[in-house]
Amino acid sequence: MSKAKRILAVLLSACLATGLFYGCGDEGATQPDAANPPAAGGSAEDGELPPLKIGMVTQLTGPNAFGGHEYQYGAEMALEHVGGEINGRKIEMVFADGPTQDATLSEFERLYNDGVRVFISGYGCIADRTFATMADDMQALYLSLAWDADLLQGPSTYFFRGGANVDDFSRGAMMQAIDIGKTFLGKDAKDLKVALLYTTRLQHVANPMLETAEANGVQVVINEGYPDTNKDFMPIITKLQNTDYDILIPIQGTPDGTLFLKKIHELNYRPKVILAGGIFYDTPNFSDLGNEITNGILTQSYTNPSISEDAAPGITKFKEDFEAEYGHKPLAHALQAYGGMNVYFECLKKVDPKDWDDTAKLAAAMKSLDFEEGKLPWYWGIKWDEFNSNTRAGQMVISEWMDGDMYAVYPDFLRTKDPVIPWEQ
Amino acid sequence: MGVSAYINIILNGICVGGMYGLMSSAFTFQVGSLRMVNFTYGACIMLSMYLTFFFIRMVNAPVILAALGVIVINFAIGWLMRKTLLKRIDEGMNILTTMGLQLVIMNLVLFFFTSYPRDLAVFEKRIYFTPKISVGIIQLACFVMAGVILVSFQLFLNKTWTGRAIRAVVQNRDVAGLMGINSERTLDLAFSLSFILIGVAGMMLMTMFTVEPNFGDYITLIGFVICITAGLNNLTGAFITGVLVGVLSALISGVLGTAYHDPMLFGLFVVVLLVRPYGLFNKRKNAVRNI
Numbered sequence: 001m002s003k004a005k006r007i008l009a010v011l012l013s014a015c016l017a018t019g020l021f022y023g024c025g026d027e028g029a030t031q032p033d034a035a036n037p038p039a040a041g042g043s044a045e046d047g048e049l050p051p052l053k054i055g056m057v058t059q060l061t062g063p064n065a066f067g068g069h070e071y072q073y074g075a076e077m078a079l080e081h082v083g084g085e086i087n088g089r090k091i092e093m094v095f096a097d098g099p100t101q102d103a104t105l106s107e108f109e110r111l112y113n114d115g116v117r118v119f120i121s122g123y124g125c126i127a128d129r130t131f132a133t134m135a136d137d138m139q140a141l142y143l144s145l146a147w148d149a150d151l152l153q154g155p156s157t158y159f160f161r162g163g164a165n166v167d168d169f170s171r172g173a174m175m176q177a178i179d180i181g182k183t184f185l186g187k188d189a190k191d192l193k194v195a196l197l198y199t200t201r202l203q204h205v206a207n208p209m210l211e212t213a214e215a216n217g218v219q220v221v222i223n224e225g226y227p228d229t230n231k232d233f234m235p236i237i238t239k240l241q242n243t244d245y246d247i248l249i250p251i252q253g254t255p256d257g258t259l260f261l262k263k264i265h266e267l268n269y270r271p272k273v274i275l276a277g278g279i280f281y282d283t284p285n286f287s288d289l290g291n292e293i294t295n296g297i298l299t300q301s302y303t304n305p306s307i308s309e310d311a312a313p314g315i316t317k318f319k320e321d322f323e324a325e326y327g328h329k330p331l332a333h334a335l336q337a338y339g340g341m342n343v344y345f346e347c348l349k350k351v352d353p354k355d356w357d358d359t360a361k362l363a364a365a366m367k368s369l370d371f372e373e374g375k376l377p378w379y380w381g382i383k384w385d386e387f388n389s390n391t392r393a394g395q396m397v398i399s400e401w402m403d404g405d406m407y408a409v410y411p412d413f414l415r416t417k418d419p420v421i422p423w424e425q
Numbered sequence: 426m427g428v429s430a431y432i433n434i435i436l437n438g439i440c441v442g443g444m445y446g447l448m449s450s451a452f453t454f455q456v457g458s459l460r461m462v463n464f465t466y467g468a469c470i471m472l473s474m475y476l477t478f479f480f481i482r483m484v485n486a487p488v489i490l491a492a493l494g495v496i497v498i499n500f501a502i503g504w505l506m507r508k509t510l511l512k513r514i515d516e517g518m519n520i521l522t523t524m525g526l527q528l529v530i531m532n533l534v535l536f537f538f539t540s541y542p543r544d545l546a547v548f549e550k551r552i553y554f555t556p557k558i559s560v561g562i563i564q565l566a567c568f569v570m571a572g573v574i575l576v577s578f579q580l581f582l583n584k585t586w587t588g589r590a591i592r593a594v595v596q597n598r599d600v601a602g603l604m605g606i607n608s609e610r611t612l613d614l615a616f617s618l619s620f621i622l623i624g625v626a627g628m629m630l631m632t633m634f635t636v637e638p639n640f641g642d643y644i645t646l647i648g649f650v651i652c653i654t655a656g657l658n659n660l661t662g663a664f665i666t667g668v669l670v671g672v673l674s675a676l677i678s679g680v681l682g683t684a685y686h687d688p689m690l691f692g693l694f695v696v697v698l699l700v701r702p703y704g705l706f707n708k709r710k711n712a713v714r715n716i
Contacts, residue, residue, distance in 0.1 A: 062539065200684070226683035229643045231634050234437040235679030242426040255542040255635050266549045266561065 051090035052356045054344065055111040056337075058122025062099035066284060067123035067333045073326050074337030075120065077318060082345055089353035101126045112140060117359050120340050121145045123333055128161075135159040141359045141366065143343060145336050152387040158363050160388045162343055163336060164302050164380075164396065170208035172396040173277050173300045176410055177247050178216055180273065180298075180398075184421040185246050195222035195240060197260075198251035198277075199230075205251050205277055221245045230256065233263045241269055251277035254285045265293050272422045274298060275398070282332055287404055294401040296423020298409070303339075303379040304332035306399050306406050307414040314377035329405075339378025343369065346382075379414065426679075429557035434679040435672055436560045442671020443568035444629055446664035448644060449651035450575055451622035457657030458595050459615055461511050464523040466623065466648060467641030468530040473499060473627020474636040475534055478543045495624045503620030507613045527641070535638045544635040567629040574625055575664050578618075591615045650694050656704020666705060 056075055059068030072095050079093055094116055098104030104127040108119070118141045121128050125146030132151055135142040135158040144151065145163040152161060174194075181192040194213065198206045203225055213220050221243055224236055237260075240248065248271040252260060257280035264270070274297045280286055281299035309316045318338055322330040330338075343366075348356065350365040366384075373381040373392055381392030398410035400419050409419035448470055455463045473495055480491035510522040551559040582588035593601040594608045594615075602608050634640070651670055655662035670690070677686045697705065 224682060224684075226678075227687060230678075230683055230686070231643070232437070232441055232675065232678070234441075235434050235675045236683060238430050238433050238437075238679055239426065242430045255637055258542060258544060258635050262544075262548065266551065267559075 074334035078341035438672035438675030446667025467645030471641035499624030656707030662706025
């Protein structure tokens with residue numbers, strides 16, 4: 001062995017030994033436990049309680065960064081609107097970047113080790129299924145906004161699912177299609193013909209729609225699930241052109257949705273009514289396609305910032321302040337985070353600020369919340385079922401794109417503009 | 426659906442199939458003729474699409490300059506690959522190294538362009554033969570160009586000294602060497618030229634589709650199916666098979682539904698392999714390797 005190799009071997013061995021020495025240290029000495037989170041700035045001794053930290057791991061980089069930032073801004077705005085404190089104790093938002101599931105879990109662990117015990121999910125809720133299994137063990141209060149209907153498989157103390165779920169979303173879309181058919185096209189459910197178009201990745205969204213259609217006698221004349229790899233929409237559009245139907249319901253992501261809409265525009269084809277199942281159709285990517293394509297397209301989503309003030313007190317202030325501060329109109333995602341934070345504030349109001357570090361007390365206060373619809377700025381109410389799923393987050397909104405803006409057109413009590421159905425150029 | 430609907434579907438399938446044919450020709454030339462198994466092939470087409478997007482949408486370069494840029498970069502990539510990863514003609518090693526490089530290319534694209542889908546935001550005009558039968562101008566133009574490029578490439582191989590040298594090296598490297606041909610340099614050139622075909626295919630695909638980093642996976646798969654179905658080494662066969670696959674894909678999607686597309690297409694591929702293991706356009710197992 002040459003001298004250089006011997007030196008290299010010694011250096012590597014030294015590095016390895018150092019790593020082992022630190023890696024095998026006493027975990028108990030460095031890892032905080034649930035009951036004793038590390039000090040979070042400030043101290044009780046000087047009479048002032050340290051701020052309560054609320055963690056959010058969201059997608060601040062990567063392709064979904066726009067949604068992640070909307071969540072961040074919505075949460076910041078909510079905190080700003082309560083003056084950064086509740087009952088005299090300050091609240092601090094701690095944001096971390098989670099562009100992937102692995103990164104989200106890793107950042108969650110980092111925040112937990114930094115003493116954060118109260119969390120709200122970020123855009124995409126990509127790791128909430130994992131958190132659902134961890135929150136009770138870690139005694140960390142977690143408010144999820146994920147839409148998986150089966151997120152919670154059993155009772156939980158610390159994990160709450162506050163937003164809408166996919167089943168409500170899908171069934172709601174079909175029911176609204178039936179209503180639109182009756183009101184604007186003069187067709188009863190049994191005479192209504194719909195075409196359903198979706199990427200098979202979103203089959204779980206399409207299935208409840210199909211079930212609802214069948215239960216109400218709606219004829220699904222086209223049921224086209226295409227693989228994600230599909231690049232050529234011409235055959236599908238030709239089929240649509242040659243089929244008699246009333247409402248087209250596309251459930252698409254950005255790559256396939258863009259190709260599809262461009263192609264129907266190139267073919268100068270316009271279905272009578274397009275009622276999209278949200279997702280791509282609520283995003284800036286969609287509005288980037290231009291008014292010629294987007295005008296008149298209806299899209300169902302969660303409650304979004306286009307709903308009326310009468311049904312969602314505080315939403316106008318939220319919209320105006322948001323636009324003034326961030327320079328653009330808020331998306332539905334920002335309202336989700338804003339609404340979720342307001343749920344936390346209602347929970348904190350029920351607990352003495354001195355006890356906020358006791359997550360068991362916070363979880364009990366959360367469980368006791370009871371709000372009818374129309375009392376919070378995201379319209380939805382709060383009432384948890386036995387699995388801590390919110391039973392008052394089932395209402396969906398249909399918005400219509402008009403000259404680059406989305407307006408709530410359905411249901412009547414959330415409406416901000418009358419719908420134009422079918423759209424006339 | 427009426428007759429005009431079927432004609433529309435078939436016309437669309439022919440045009441898209443022409444693209445498949447062009448890109449598969451490059452693949453069959455590399456794998457079958459040059460015996461260099463290049464699994465970066467789909468990723469390189471995807472990269473060419475991003476480069477087209479970069480030059481036209483981000484740099485606002487004129488189309489001619491953008492095309493030139495894509496071709497030059499592709500030629501350079503081909504040359505570099507041949508000089509490094511594919512220096513030794515060893516199929517096993519080629520497969521592994523190019524598969525690794527494919528991942529590198531995909532992740533670099535992800536890093537620089539993110540996974541946000543990109544397109545040229547070009548709305549295609551259509552030529553209407555009747556009020557119900559039409560074809561996209563860009564699609565038609567790409568189909569014609571693909572045919573012209575392949576015929577030109579074939580003429581280059583048959584009629585020029587360089588082309589003949591490539592064919593000689595492909596047929597018998599040792600004898601070509603004895604005739605004074607520098608076989609290494611000739612193979613370098615041939616491989617790099619095949620990357621021009623990849624670049625052109627990428628540019629054409631970019632005018633029709635939206636690109637994202639995993640776009641190449643599908644291209645690799647469809648290119649592989651076409652090459653094997655046509656029979657390796659056969660450029661004309663690859664082009665014709667590409668058109669056939671395009672038409673078949675469109676008909677399956679339009680008539681039966683897109684859910685049946687992959688099972689039927691790949692099922693047919695298996696049948697072809699069983700019935701004609703050497704491809705639709707190759708006659709016997711030990712055919713003299715030619716192009």
